[in-house]
Amino acid sequence: MIPATDGEDVIVYYTxxxxxxxxxxxxxASTRMNGAVRTEQDLATGLRNFIAATNTTQAAPGPLHIVDDEDRLRTLARQFGREPADRRRKLAALPEMVELFQDALNILPPQAQRLFRLLVTEVALFDSEVVVPGSGALVEQVGSIYIAVGADWTASDVAECLVHEMTHLLLRxxxxxxxxxxxxxxxxxEQKFSRTAVSLTQRSPMVAFHSLVVAAEIMGLRSQLRGGNRNSPAGGAHGPxxxxxxRALQCADELLQRTDRDNHYRERAIVLMEHAATGLRSALPEMAL
Structure with missing residues (x-):
């Protein structure tokens, strides 16, 4: 079996x-290998084969890279629903945003970086003057994510987006x-099933569930980056x-207390929601200080 690096299990990566x-x-990965997964290369190869077989649309092959081809950027912008009104404008982010992305990846814990590099093969860094600041991943196209870095974002803000999108892929x-x-x-x-954790907008069962776990992951990251001090009034890319x-706990209560919950979610999803809610509630005492 491939080795796991030493480190504390934390609240998917954090949950x-x-x-x-x-x-x-x-x-x-083992479902796409002839033998056991013994090395990191076995894992990467088997996982890429599994993803290729299960994706509805294909991501670019690895290893992890930033997309610099305008045609590919436009394809990804269309897939993510982020095509600019003026299609003549270039989509690629400025070089300093590429550096900020690398800084953000480097401040993630080593284990999180390892998972990110296994799951993500292409990152579309969009110019935030052309594409509204934010980020996204496609669960039917595991491997591709986009980030449009806001003008005032820090490496920590970008790191939150990396964890956000990695969470969607880990949940998939x-x-x-x-x-x-x-x-x-x-x-x-797409339906008005339940409110989401970050914006409290009515979305589908999958989006609402994913948003709850994402919120817990973001708080886990913030706690880790701050050395355990979760209380930050300013917040980051996902708000204070x-x-x-x-908001996330409102989402958790709505999802977990639904009378028809078990008609929509299997036990595994419910357990993940409960773990996420527990992690979020643990932050409340620190906020009261």
């Missing part, structure tokens, strides 16, 4: 712990292994701590 995330990837892998939804087709259908936690 389930590094070793469980890695175990998921090893199990999925977890879903492949365990199953999250009673009716997967209905779970992804207190607002994020209170």
């Amino acid at each position: 389930s712990g590094f070793h469980e995330c890695l175990s998921n990837l090893v199990v999925l 892998c977890d879903e492949h292994r365990y199953g999250h939804y009673v009716n997967p087709a209905d779970a992804v259908r 701590d207190k607002l994020l936690v209170h």
Whole structure:
């Protein structure tokens, strides 16, 4: 078996712990290998083969790279629904934003970097004067993410976006292994099912569930970057701590207390939601100080 690096399991990366995330990837990779997954290269190869077989549309092959081809950037902008009104404008971010992305990746814990590099093969860095600042991932195209870095963002803000999008991809892998939804087709259908954790907008069962885990992951990252001090009124790319936690807990209560919850979510998804809610509630005492 490939070795896991030493380190503390934290609250998927923060919600389930590094070793469980890695175990998921090893199990999925092994389904596309003739033998056991023994090395990091085995894992990368098997995982790429698994993703290629299960993606609806294909991401670019690895290793991790920043997309610099304008044609590919335009394809990704269209897939992410981020095509600019003026299609003549170049999409590529300025060089300093590329440096900021690298700084953000470097401040992630080593285990998180390892997972990120296993899952993400291409990053579209869009010019935020052309594409609205934000980030995104496609669960049907694991491997591709985009980030449009805001003008006043720091490396920590970009790191939050990296964890945000990695969480979607880790949850997709977890879903492949365990199953999250009673009716997967209905779970992804756009509908006003429940409010999301970050913006409290009504979205589908999958989006609401993912948003809750994302919020817990962001708070886990913030705690880690601040050395355990979670109380930061200013917040980051996802808003102030207190607002994020209170909105996320509203989302958690709505999802977990639904009378028809078990008609939509399988046990594994419910456990992940409960773990995320527990992590978020643990932040409340520090905020009261």
